[in-house]
Amino acid sequence: DTEVTQTPKHLVMGMTNKKSLKCEQHMGHRAMYWYKQKAKKPPELMFVYSYEKLSINESVPSRFSPECPNSSLLNLHLHALQPEDSALYLCASSQTGVITEAFFGQGTRLTVV
């Protein structure tokens, strides 16, 4: 199973809402990633988790809060987002160390109203 599953596929939230994005993989990968992709732009890294610990935070605003409860799951908690945060949020996983291949989920398309 080389699948990274993300839920929900679509999410519309108000600026005062709290919501969470979920990501799951069963490939035994111990590195997991959150990327943000705006329309017609490349994916931009937000966070990297390695062995369930946050190892890279690319200066992401605190209204985005990642969590890695176990080696298969990655969450992104959202609170007080802005309309400009509307984007496709991609989760990925890989082996730790030098990335030989990263597997991506289909993403959650988030709209902040």
Added chain:
Amino acid sequence: AQSVSQHNHHVILSEAASLELGCNYSYGGTVNLFWYVQYPGQHLQLLLKYFSGDPLVKGIKGFEAEFIKSKFSFNLRKPSVQWSDTAEYFCAVNARRDSSYKLIFGSGTRLLVRP
């Protein structure tokens, strides 16, 4: 800092035409390079990758790429494109920060193949 640049932002080709998409990277050490494809509405998929050895790398769906160290390039090629190759193509480099690794993507090339 490591970076990747793709100069062709939009490419339009007719079926059976040959394809070459440019990718240049900046990094002085050992590089690991990738080409990913994103079909409309689908997730990013790995086309091919280069780590070491033969600089001509073959990937899925008839794609290949050539690593030219002296030119800091990793261009993607396909001899004859099909309508189904319409997609966005991203070059990426494996970058290290402290003890962790991350993929840095180029700006992408949107390919439209006309039947």
